[in-house]
Amino acid sequence: MARKLDRVLIADNHEVLRAGMRSIIGSQASWHIVGEATSGQDAISVARDASPDITILDCFMPDINAIQLITHLRNEFPHMEMIIYTARKCDGIVADAYGLGVKGFVLKQDPALKLCEALNSVSLRRNYFSDQFAVDFIDRVVSGKHDSFGILSSRERQVVQLVSEGKINEQVAVCLNISKKTVETHRASAMRKLELKTTADLVRYAIRNSITVN
Structure with a gap:
């Protein structure tokens, strides 16, 4: 048993x-x-x-x-x-x-x-x-609804969360132990996939989808 x-x-x-x-x-x-x-x-x-x-x-x-x-x-x-x-x-x-x-x-x-x-x-x-x-x-x-957050890679999700919490690219890079350039690449890719234009759009998206508590 x-x-x-x-x-x-x-x-x-x-x-x-x-x-x-x-x-x-x-x-x-x-x-x-x-x-x-x-x-x-x-x-x-x-x-x-x-x-x-x-x-x-x-x-x-x-x-x-x-x-x-x-x-x-x-x-x-x-x-x-x-x-x-x-x-x-x-x-x-x-x-x-x-x-x-x-x-x-x-x-x-x-x-x-x-x-x-x-x-x-x-x-x-x-x-x-x-x-x-x-x-x-x-x-x-x-x-048949599926949250668009699911189309992001694991690293893109991390970047979205950290950016939505108010961290700039340099701080995100330190948190994830990656280069600033890599952060910028993931951030741009995530925003393209989510069809977002600005950081403010990204923050609103994160709050709306319970990705951040800000």
Whole structure:
């Protein structure tokens, strides 16, 4: 018989929210919190040390975009389940996250019971969408809608996020450890694919599609 999935990692950069999750999860004898992380890189490091079965992730970590983090965790920990637990629906992220194998999607404003239900479902390797996520996801599938963010390469997505957060090309280059010229190339390519003309257009696009919280 397979071992029950009960080891949980919480990854959220807000202490008050982590405390709330600790309270919710700690009230259930079925789960054991094995680590907490305050950033994307921290989540990767803690996962290596703690070997969680399930990681609960906010969409908006301060140092790495959600899809990049999910991709890294999926590659390094292929058997670990993930739950997106966020204050905003992250419409531009949900389909990609689901495609990468994320099984749980819960809004922070949902009743605490929803997070417990999500943990129960993903521990059985089953999908879980809280009500609003379910409505939106089904609508997107039925209507055939696909977010245009999905046409960008991983590096283009990183550049778009960092630019939309107010970083200039030189700062983006430092963050990603690439040249300024490479940043300019990725930025131009992303704007061409998204049919955007100005940086202001790019910022509005990022906010509209929940790529940044600015």
